Amino acid sequence: MSSEWRETTVETLIAEGVLAPPLDGNHGEIHPKANDYVDSGIPFIMASDMKDGQVDTTGCAFITHEQASRLRKGFAKTGDVLLSHKATIGRTAVVGPLKDDFLVLTPQVTYYRILDPQKLNHRYLKYYFDSRPFQETLAAWSGSGSTRAYLGITAQRKLPIVLPPILLQSEIAVVMGSLDDRITLLRETNATLEAIAQALFKSWFVDFDPVRAKAEGLEPEGMDATTAALFPDSFEESESGLIPRGWQSCRVENLADKVGMGPFGSNIKVETFVSEGIPVISGQHLRQLLVEDSTFNFITDTHAKKLSNSCVHEGDVIFTHAGSIGQVALLHRNARFDRYVLSQRQFFLRCNRLKMQPEWITYYFRSAQGQHQLLANTSQVGVPSIARPVSYLRSIEVLVPSKELIDKFSDIADALHQTVLAKRLQIQNLTRLRDTLLPRLISGQLRLPEAEAMVEEICA
Known part of the structure; x- marks a missing residue:
């Protein structure tokens, strides 16, 4: 120094x-x-x-x-x-x-x-x-x-x-700031991609824009003829009002292979965590549409086997039922691990893939309508919570389009998700570089030109 x-x-x-x-x-x-x-x-x-x-x-x-x-x-x-x-x-x-x-x-x-x-x-x-x-x-x-x-x-x-000298302080701040700016841009791009998919879901399955266009004799905007053909061209009466012809109201339990809960709190404690093993998903991993698949606490494989009813894998949709209620996230198909175990405040839905796709159901429960239904059984006594979360989720009625249309939307969403995941990887690499450079710059172990060269290389 x-x-x-x-x-x-x-x-x-x-x-x-x-x-x-x-x-x-x-x-x-x-x-x-x-x-x-x-x-x-x-x-x-x-x-x-x-x-x-x-x-x-x-x-x-x-x-x-x-x-x-x-x-x-x-x-x-x-x-x-x-x-x-x-x-x-x-x-x-x-x-x-x-x-x-x-x-x-x-x-x-x-x-x-x-x-x-x-x-x-x-x-x-x-x-x-x-x-x-x-x-x-x-x-x-x-x-x-x-x-x-x-x-x-x-x-x-x-x-x-x-x-360090004030000039060097400023230069360190500029180098670190350039990394943070890049990270922020990538995060904003990911948020935009997820917003595009959510807006598409709302247009197709909440506002019924393509159906309304076809009912008026118009071609739906922004889609090819094959996709347009998947939408009906009229509405029909139902108990909940006019709905696209042929679409049906269906209980979640009829669309799911399984709806399950995380374990009781006594089954996972701080003292049960180990350095590596089966990762534990908690509310901090559900802050975005796709499960944040980076930093975890772990339990042993033996412990996880005892909690097999609370284990989840790619394609499962995960919810929070106590505390930060309303969280809904998809465990994406590029998940790092072959299985995870939920913490005590989470529950999950595993789709019957012959009837439903996890991408579609994730966006449904993140929509205003889905959130309203999910939180309608909320108790505000003590910690906010969804009462009887498993039985309640099973009972929720969802307006379901044709399986072909569900598959089409899911394919579009999945393509966007792959881009999001690629940018997440870039964020992780930039964050790792920032966290590596910072202590070395502050201690004087690394010269500023070397740090700038490393930043330029990874950001190129």
Whole structure:
């Protein structure tokens, strides 16, 4: 490490006027509660709103300006670096442009505000917080992995910070930022591809646009004659109103080979996890349309065999019935493992492939109509949950088109999914490169031109 580099602490940087004293959100009675939330106002940010290094101020909770004015602290501004320090440990984000002058934090998140940008670059600080050495220190000091993992403001003042010269800080931030920008672009492209498939599903099977066009003597837009021929050219009366002729209402149980539950919580505990074996799918893997097939906890093969009724494989559609209810994800045909086991809050549907395709049913239950049906049996007592999830899912009525049309949509969706999976692999490679380069750049073990060359090679 060059003599121009400094190893210092948060406390020293505060004393030197480089950092403002870090603060978290309000504790106690004045801490905003769920019944204080409003549709719009001041963003109220939790660790879960810190995603991919950014703050999500669209999907977060909000409080009124009046309530915010009664709070004592936790007012983060554009450019502040956020660090989660309670329960969810080590998540980071930079506060971007805001509609108001500030946002408000929960007590589980600390903001770091730079007072002297000639000595500390805020993006460098964010990346330093992301580095493996810092994260390992944070985890050790906070007792990460326990249910009470926590590192308060006083302890955070003792945290180490490595500072290269300010010019090098900025250059490191640019190199890391270029990787993050590429990752963000790939994620946005994947979201667009999934949105295209969801919009197609809505047009074909919710709004019945091709059927309406044919009923008016028109050719359906955006499809070839073979596909158009799969749609009827008229509607017929049913108990639920007009539906495309020949389509039938069918209970899910008649479309499924199996609907099953995850095991009881006592069957999978932290102490049962091993370094490799059968992966456990939980809610964190169901945040997107396709199961996130990367980082898992594992149980032994012997343990998994005892939980065979809770094992899933490619083509299964997985739901969450407690906590983050409404999650629906497809375990895609390029799954890394030949089987997985569900955690206690998940359940699944295995399609009868002679009658139904998993792509079609996944998009159905991710549609507004499908979500409404899925959540209609929700209990809000305690943890939000779907009552009797297996029997309830079996009982849901679905308007089903011809099998040929289901197959056609599934083929289109699957082609988009393959592109999504390819881009996910690129994201994993870029993320791996970023996580490899970052500690070496921060420690001075890797020269900046070498890092730039590696980034250019993988992004070419």
